[in-house]
Amino acid sequence: MTFTKTKMMTMLSMLVLFFSFCVLFSSSANGQGPQTAYQVLQDYNLPTGLLPQTVIGHSLNRTDGQFLVNINGGCHIYAAGFQVKYDPTMTAVISKDRLSYIHGVKVKLLFWTRIMSVARFDDEIELRGRFWARWYKVNDFISSAECNKLIRGKLD
The missing domain is CATH 1.20.5 (Single alpha-helices involved in coiled-coils or other helix-helix interfaces)
Structure with a gap:
């Protein structure tokens, strides 16, 4: 042949x-x-509970840290004594122990205000907005919260 x-x-x-x-x-x-969005958080030493259970996709640019997370229909959760609202798309810049330039996540203090950054310091997490900051234990964010529906401004 x-x-x-x-x-x-x-x-x-x-x-x-x-x-x-x-x-x-x-x-x-x-x-x-392919990694999940939760595994990406773990790779950067951040707890998975920073994202709700309804993540349906994500993208990550490891060069510049651009992190985009798709959340099925958006989400409202009750965490650490506060209402938290996730838009259907959340964006941030991710680096070791930090999410910065966050868009698409708000917390209700006296009014709805944006969470601008999340930082981990040993066993504590700092959530920071424009004029406020709150500290929590990392253990408060170990597991992802289940989304709830808001009815007349209150969670189910």
């Missing part, structure tokens, strides 16, 4: 394609597929 140059190239291409699929499927089977 003689091999022409075209047949050799075709066989070589098929071999490369086969090995590419093997690598792709073996990394997914070993749990090394």
